[in-house]
Amino acid sequence: MTHPRRRAAAEAIAAKDPRGRVRVVTDPDPSGPPTALRTANPSWSCVGADATHHVVFQDDVLIAEDFFPCVEKVAAAVPDEAVAFYEGWEGRNSGVVRLGALTGAQWAYAIDEHVPSLALMLPADAARGYERFAAEHGNGWPYDVVIQRYLKALDIPVRIAVPSTVDHDDVPSIAGNSTHGWRRATFFTDRAAFSPDDNTACAAFSLVPFYQYGESKCAVRQEDRWEYLDTDRYLRRIGLLGTCEDGLAAADRPDLPDTVCRQVWLTAFATGVAVAALTDRDPEPAVAAAVMESLGPGGLCEEYTGAELVPMIPLVRDLALAALDAGRAAHRATAGTPRPAPAPGVVVTGGDPAFGAQLARLLTDAGRTAVHAERLDQAAHAVPGAPDAVIHLGSPHDTGYPLADLLADAEKLGARRLVHASSAAVYRGGAAEDRAEDSLRERPEDAEARLWWDAEEQCRAWGRQTGTPVQIVRFAEPVGPHAPLDGVLADWMLRAWTRRPMTLVEGRRHQIVDYRDMADALAALLARPAGPEICNVASAGYDETAFAELVTETARRTPWERADAPGPHTPLMSTALITAETGWRPAAPVHNGARAQAQWLACDTHDDLVGLWRTPDPGDDTGVRRA
Template sequence: MNTIVLTGAVMTHPRRIAAAEAIAAKDPKGRVRVVTDPDPSGPPTALRTANPSWSCVGDDSTHHLVFQDDVLIADGFFPYAEKAAAAFPGEAVAFYEGWEGRNSGVVRLAALTGASWARALDEHVPSLALMLPAEAARGYERFAAEHGNGWPYDVVVQRFLKASGIPVRLAVPSTVDHDDVPSLAGNSTHGWRRATFFSDRAEDTFSDDCVSFPVVPYYQYGEAKCAVRHGDRWEHLDTDRYLKRVGMTAQCDAGLVAAADDGLPEPVRRHVWLTAFATGMVVRGLTTRDPDPAVADAVMDALGPGGLCEEYTGAELVGMMPRIRALALAAFAAGGDARRAPAAAQAAVPGPPDGAGIAVTGGDPAFAAQLARLLTDAGRPATHHPRLERNRAPHTVVHLGRPYDDGYGVSEMLADAEKAGVERLVYAGSAEIYRGADQDECAEEAPSAPPRHAEARAWWDEEEECRSWGAATGTPVQVLRFAEIVGPHAPTRGVLATWMLRAWTRRTALVVAGRRHQIVDYRDMADALAAVLAAPARPAVYNVASARFEETEFAELAAGTARRTPYEQAPVTGEPHTPLMSTGLITAETGWRPSAQVRNGARAQAQWLACDTHDDIVGTVGAVGAARLDSDA
């Protein structure tokens, strides 16, 4: 075994130097130094102190460990960290995972199945106590200088490790906890923060296995979610949607109805139940052993505070925790029993759609694949096709327009659709076609002539090409004009995405008095398409939106779902803004109405922009580019 040489640092602000020194003193070998903020009077950010904390790695070090200054450390931690360094020399090791993160679900599953280590989701890396190989530690400062751009410290760490190909391993249980003191980096708005599962004594021995899960239920921002792996990507969807996919909705709902009334608010009660029920299902699918009751109590005790720490105070959560724990344990048992039930007692789960049926083409591939799954959820089995092929000929194509980007364009798609004998085309267009119109609210009959604005004209040209192709081939063509799409993998050209990127990178949003906005949640988008596809094909144009906002309301949505940042009034430049659309026609003719929680969709988009690493954002300020961040769409 190679000799391990461990060094470390505690990053701190001069106001908390005594606490940092106390943490450093816990290392019996004196290898941990205190590193203070180089600009303590500057805007509060952990990112600034992280650079010198990582770059102070010793010349002969093999590993470097950085703590933040608000931690509690388990007894025996430093020998434990040395053993981890020796066992996993090329990995990042996170000794803490907070109960408010997506990875809380990973730690919960690992603890309930008896694992000592778990592979992190593709989320911001928990950086309260993080150990890196020395060479990685030496490279962090340069990466952060080139790519930090104001992003949160844990997001920069995630992107650095992703770019470096270094996997992240989570300790189970955590051997570091968060000390509940006010955050100097502006994180107090996230509420009471502790570990999902903490032990105050580090184990003398541990397994070197590292578990990874195909499905991870978690509770965050008051919402029950599941992360579902699709190849090398994760889909984050509402837990009730996941339960519907696997045929467990009836069992889950019946269990909740039968559960004793505990006086919890109904949304809390339902989402806690959903999370714990799905956790029980997943655990029972992985092992037949019952978990240690003490472990189950501990991880379910943390479930409620993790999901609700931004909605309730610590004092309120302390009062709710016993009831939430009891409810979660009952739901966990019910989920395990439902998973263990004979197959005949479970609802039939539809198999994946075959190559025929509905093909989703165009747009961003990840968004198109996501939309196909959502259409399938809505009863319209669909698959994503990067391009149409004769041997997988669908009867219907849903094409996502994107006239401003390279990719599978309309002309190519139409030529392939004609060869494949496609019987119906639905073109997913944009409200941008109305940009520059002089109406306050546009109905589907506008525009009646080619628009003057260049972006509006690009959308018009694609619509016209589809209609002309339909007339020439006798194929029904329908057009849906969507408001700014909000959700994971959604286009990043819109105002909300731009403002979210500004918020994440500590830039003020520039608001223009008098503007109004519409958005469409990505799930409402799928449901609107499904409603149109369920009806007979007929030539029609429909406007589709989920909600409308005044300018400052929209800025609040961006700040509240990304990072709380100020906004300021910008001068009116005369650049045309996209007007509102009337959306009554699609409801009148198909019965579709928006039903998604748009704040949920906005939150999902904000997290995707920050945490779910994707090539068009890593290494830049965002897919829209730094220049676009300095002027609003």
């Protein structure tokens, strides 16, 4: 698949097939907005009548020698799977390739992320069905996201070649991806080799450390979904953060920024822990060096130019190799050491189940052992005796678990404390100045605010009746994976991903709370006897333009428009009270949290988001002017 401007490059790639089976497909609307999605439809549709499989290349690839004979054998060996012959060093799945290489695997299954589609093979029937799915569900989403959702809908797994037999030729991206910086394969071989007798086993990892956007992360399998968390948080969870930090302090640090050294060390140390959990065999030195050479460029390619990265590569590699060894040693030293889990004393309920389960894990990380239950009566078997506290993620709308039922269940269980997670929306329609907790003394006039107020009043009345301490925490708009979709940030991110302009309202301000700050604030409250009845919690505030810029930086660059008429206004809150009472202050990097939300919306969600933008918003064409 190519653009007419790069047809010659595409024809050169096609000529590499000795049997002449590769067809060049050009953008059907080359003057339109640059997007791979448009060219993907005809590229996947031109399947030969007698073909068993279909491979689509993008026009900026380098292909290993003997690639095409190798592909034929792979297709016969794994007929029902998608096969990615390339994975870039900048993606989450770069961590999958590193683990595969370090443990001796030839293949590894992709984790939730856009599908590596630079050189992708599908079974022929699946290839033929892509165009119809994209027509119904594309709606402006990036091509590699659409194909990921398509393969999920078909329940077709994606296996990644280890090493890659296709690399990225670093030419300017017509589709606008050059903003992602220098892009190459995590681990590439220039000679493809596969025998029908070769092992087709495909590794599936439950822990995948990776380095992306300058941040060290771990993908951790949690039952039916992935949790993506900062690597230092994961290492603290398994009791190895201190060992990791001590190793970094004793290491010979290269002449690199401290932040880079720390994030590289965390990633490679956690990779060593993961490798040691999978095999006792030492990684091949040449392989370890190769995969760690790509670690720095992959994690930093959006912050540094290629020219700046080249001298950093050996420095990062050597530091990462030392951390890899330290992580392996740390796992071996602690393997088999029992770590009894403390009994949970906190139950989280209400809200989205995935968000609630995530909050319970973060509370446990913060020292308040918690479990999640969609209903309190389901938590009785997990919590011995009466729970120390119930945290209810409130909603003014029908959730299938009415607040009255929650309160009745809390009384039956003998909950010693109730924390009701309310919303800054309770201040909606009020004065523009920063709102303190005692500034709202009577039922609000705004309809949405009244719903939140009434729920708070119901909890307070229950507390007075039962003698149970009740605290109300008014959170700003939550930001992070599984955050509610009714917030402005989620709405704007979905618009950005689907190439729809954001609509900005003059004079409006926004306040958000990072999902990790939410957990830490709740843990800080629970660490003390019940204090103030109401607390405000927020991480950061933005004016309208700065909020839009946050979206373009963490999701996708997109235009915005300005509405002539003002919209509903929620004033900013003061968070001085919770700081004075508990010492809590926002500490999570909100840019990191916003990016995590953007990635979740694009890559980690299932078909529940696919149809959100099918029907145009009737307000899009009224009262709006171009910025």
